[in-house]
Amino acid sequence: KNPELAKKLNLGKKKEIKKGRILDLFSTKKLTIMTILIYISWLSSSFIYYGVVILTPKYFDQNNGTNVYLGTFITSLAEFPGIIISAIVVEIIGRKKTISITYIFCGVSLLILMYPSLQKYIGLFFAVSARSNIAAAFALIF
Secondary structure (H helix, E strand, O other): OOHHHHHHOOOOOOOOOOOOOHHHHHOOHHHHHHHHHHHHHHHHHHHHHHHHHHHHHHHHHHOOOOOHHHHHHHHHHOHHHHHHHHHHHHHHHOHHHHHHHHHHHHHHHHHHHOOOOOOHHHHHHHHHHHHHHHHHHHHHHO
16 A cells, blocks of 8 residues: 555565575585485484384383383383473584484493393383484484
């Protein structure tokens, strides 16, 4: 209704927006390296995440005296605090350092879970740690 205001806001003119293409991710050397690293990180975190999800019931099935369903439920609940803590930490130290820390903690937890002679609550603790850390890394990558 107000032509002067419309002129100031450029409401009558449509700007032509150049759309990006997938090949633009590989247009420079820096973008190519970053794209490849993000793809590798995404792929590895996806495999680790689903591996931990599949490992959890089998791990608790091997240790007699541990309810498989309860252990899986507890480790599934562990994803929420891991994601919330990572959201807080990423604001403090940054995304790259947070992803690195969560990968390291997940790796250490999985290395400790390799020993089947762990007591059930210690195994549950490291299963919770592995699952919460990889869920945090998975969320940070996406």
